[in-house]
Amino acid sequence: MRIATDSYTNSMLSGFNMLKQQQVNLQNQVTTGLSVQAPSDNPEAMQTTLGDLSGQATQQQYSSNITTAQAQANSVYSVLQSLQTITSQANTITTEAGSGTASQSELNDYATQVNALIQQALQLVNTQDPATGQYLFGGTSSSQPPFTATTDANGNVTGVTYQGNTSVNQTQVAAGITAAVDVPGANSSGSGAYGLIADSRTGADLFNHLIQLQQNLTSGNTSAITTTDGTNLQKDEDNITYQVANNGNVQARLNTAASLATTQSNSLATDISNTSGVDLVQTLTDLSQTQTAYQAALESSASIMQLSLLNYLP
Amino acid sequence: MFNLLGSLDMASRAMQTQMTGVDVTGQNLANVNTPGYSRQTVDIQTSPDISTGIGMVGTGSTAVAIQQAVNSLLNTQIVSQQSSGGYWTAQQGALQSAQTSLNEFLNGTGSTTSSSSTTSTSDTGLSGQLTGLFNAFQAVATSPTSIADRQALISQAQTLASSFNQVDSQLSATRTSLNTSLSNGVTSANSLLSGIAQLNGQIASAEASGGTPNDLLDQRQQDLQNLAQLTNIQTSTQANGAVDVSIGGQTLVNDNKITDTLQTYDASGNGSGQLLVQTATGGIDLTLTGGSIQGTIDARDGELATMQSNINNLATSLISGINGNGQGGYSAGYGLTGTTGADFFTGTDASNIAVDSSLVNNPSLLQASSSATANGDGSVALQVANLASSTQASLNGQTFGNYYDETVAGLGDSLQTANTQVTNQTAVSNMLATQQSSVSGVNIDEEMTNLMGFQRAYEAAAQLVNTINQMMVTVNNMKTA
Numbered sequence: 001m002r003i004a005t006d007s008y009t010n011s012m013l014s015g016f017n018m019l020k021q022q023q024v025n026l027q028n029q030v031t032t033g034l035s036v037q038a039p040s041d042n043p044e045a046m047q048t049t050l051g052d053l054s055g056q057a058t059q060q061q062y063s064s065n066i067t068t069a070q071a072q073a074n075s076v077y078s079v080l081q082s083l084q085t086i087t088s089q090a091n092t093i094t095t096e097a098g099s100g101t102a103s104q105s106e107l108n109d110y111a112t113q114v115n116a117l118i119q120q121a122l123q124l125v126n127t128q129d130p131a132t133g134q135y136l137f138g139g140t141s142s143s144q145p146p147f148t149a150t151t152d153a154n155g156n157v158t159g160v161t162y163q164g165n166t167s168v169n170q171t172q173v174a175a176g177i178t179a180a181v182d183v184p185g186a187n188s189s190g191s192g193a194y195g196l197i198a199d200s201r202t203g204a205d206l207f208n209h210l211i212q213l214q215q216n217l218t219s220g221n222t223s224a225i226t227t228t229d230g231t232n233l234q235k236d237e238d239n240i241t242y243q244v245a246n247n248g249n250v251q252a253r254l255n256t257a258a259s260l261a262t263t264q265s266n267s268l269a270t271d272i273s274n275t276s277g278v279d280l281v282q283t284l285t286d287l288s289q290t291q292t293a294y295q296a297a298l299e300s301s302a303s304i305m306q307l308s309l310l311n312y313l314p
Numbered sequence: 315m316f317n318l319l320g321s322l323d324m325a326s327r328a329m330q331t332q333m334t335g336v337d338v339t340g341q342n343l344a345n346v347n348t349p350g351y352s353r354q355t356v357d358i359q360t361s362p363d364i365s366t367g368i369g370m371v372g373t374g375s376t377a378v379a380i381q382q383a384v385n386s387l388l389n390t391q392i393v394s395q396q397s398s399g400g401y402w403t404a405q406q407g408a409l410q411s412a413q414t415s416l417n418e419f420l421n422g423t424g425s426t427t428s429s430s431s432t433t434s435t436s437d438t439g440l441s442g443q444l445t446g447l448f449n450a451f452q453a454v455a456t457s458p459t460s461i462a463d464r465q466a467l468i469s470q471a472q473t474l475a476s477s478f479n480q481v482d483s484q485l486s487a488t489r490t491s492l493n494t495s496l497s498n499g500v501t502s503a504n505s506l507l508s509g510i511a512q513l514n515g516q517i518a519s520a521e522a523s524g525g526t527p528n529d530l531l532d533q534r535q536q537d538l539q540n541l542a543q544l545t546n547i548q549t550s551t552q553a554n555g556a557v558d559v560s561i562g563g564q565t566l567v568n569d570n571k572i573t574d575t576l577q578t579y580d581a582s583g584n585g586s587g588q589l590l591v592q593t594a595t596g597g598i599d600l601t602l603t604g605g606s607i608q609g610t611i612d613a614r615d616g617e618l619a620t621m622q623s624n625i626n627n628l629a630t631s632l633i634s635g636i637n638g639n640g641q642g643g644y645s646a647g648y649g650l651t652g653t654t655g656a657d658f659f660t661g662t663d664a665s666n667i668a669v670d671s672s673l674v675n676n677p678s679l680l681q682a683s684s685s686a687t688a689n690g691d692g693s694v695a696l697q698v699a700n701l702a703s704s705t706q707a708s709l710n711g712q713t714f715g716n717y718y719d720e721t722v723a724g725l726g727d728s729l730q731t732a733n734t735q736v737t738n739q740t741a742v743s744n745m746l747a748t749q750q751s752s753v754s755g756v757n758i759d760e761e762m763t764n765l766m767g768f769q770r771a772y773e774a775a776a777q778l779v780n781t782i783n784q785m786m787v788t789v790n791n792m793k794t795a
Binding site for chain 1: 346347353409410413416418419420421422435436437441442444445446448449452453455456457458459460650683685687688689690691692693696699700702703715716718719720722723724725726727729730733744747748751752753754755756757758759760762763766
């Protein structure tokens, strides 16, 4: 076959272009760690990767939701611990005051202590989430403190009103699965989440029971302290214990969900890497082969280009 | 038998003949890099013999023709190959620009090996932003009173909306530029048609006067190839050397006359720029099957149109899905201050989707709660977030994300096909070009060898002249002596 002079140059040029293009592609793959970057590189892999990326972002969002919920659950837990101390102290006072051996002045001292416990409890149940400023125990109505107290001239609390509602906010922790960390302050509806301070189903009503105890202490009604207040406060203590256990359950659920989200996210990352990632060893080998080929093409072309009959004519 | 003057004449014609050979070689060497040039050879024949008593005596040589080395079958194949090549190259260009408009690429940092993965991959387009929007709704559902989360949601939604706007305007710009290149293609085709008609005239008259208009033939072949790249053509060669050209069954060049030209017209009839091609005078709509003009039309009305409509469909479904359109959804929710009834997204499709402007200045208006009095409730935000995984009847029963990802893959498929086709067509083109070049291309070594041959022959003929001259001197001297 005749080879025209421009056939040389044309085929050299197209060879150089091809090898250069390959080097650029391989170099790009090494830099980005991706074998697929544009939809046309591999439409199927692109579609899978976009789906995986979206799944990964969603799992990361679940993780972030769970972190927020865990922080909230911890805040709730520390309040519950303090409330447990208060109910147990109140129960101790009930036992001691109800024994019949205490004088009226001692009973008055107890009454003062109970009032302090009420104030302490009030402060606790009006705790706000440090991150969001949301009241922890107002249900989903969180624009105002969930509990307000009325006091008499002596500074004794005579009544506490619940201003929140009985709903709880749900947090998504996995696909189609939600968890509620909120505890409503009080629930007299007979359904839904159990109230923290008062609930019609358990008979718990901490503030009213403490107020009643305080009033019975002041009036020296020790029989009522033994018969009524003791029983009532035991219900309150049981209710708080239930809340602590419930909080533990929620935290356990959140931990499980958190590790599930991490596992899922990691597994999607592996999938992305398998679908669109580049095998570095293979790619570097290919790159080095292409470079060698390019070098060989340049050298051979340069020596062929210099040769023609003209070199040998006198 | 010759007399001395006859021999001198033969030597002189031999010199002229070899000189023609040198001229042709020179022409070949000068055009070694000229695209479309076909190498020429001089056709040398012996001059008519003279009958003498001792038999036929030769009278030397003469150059009878300068011929082109061409393979007309190859030329025909190349013309038809140009149409396929032009078609797929135009498709590739249009789809590449659509892919850029969509801006859906994967970004990666670090690298993976077969054993470990250290890559962090992300995407640059709507896919990640769509997921980001629904995730931001989740974050608000988790902390409904957090202004920071609300702000993050609004800014995520603004990013998504402006990406939709941008993709739509880029795709429209791509459509406009495709129409411009379509019009330019038609203009070029018309000028090539008129060039071919003109060359037909010149070739016919040159051939009528017995010449071989090699360079004009090369030029016409180049014009035919360029025209074929724009659109598929049918040609037929006439007895006088003219080539008639028809496009889409309509004869446009007949001999040296243009019988009609091409023009674009808006087939949509509503000014939406669906330009197609028809004959200018006859007004006949042409059905083209190859060439860059049809490639551009097919890309515009095919994948590009599908993609633009899918993106609009996605935006429309997203707007109505999130807003709720009176059936629950965002608009039925309540803001932190108890406001309700507002839409999250305004607009109707990808071109005008935007976030409710009042939200931008006041994130507390975001309607995340199901009750006017429960601002710590995020159930409406959660309901919107869950749309991410719910299938939409308006999106062929797919989720927002899947529908978009499939649109991306659809474009990728079309572009991948175009890329493969262009690679294949280029390979075929290169093969044909090599074949054509092996017939018609100039080889410097060959020309130099020919040149030396002609030079030596010329020298020999000159030596003949010299010898006869000396013989004539001898004869003259005989007289004077």
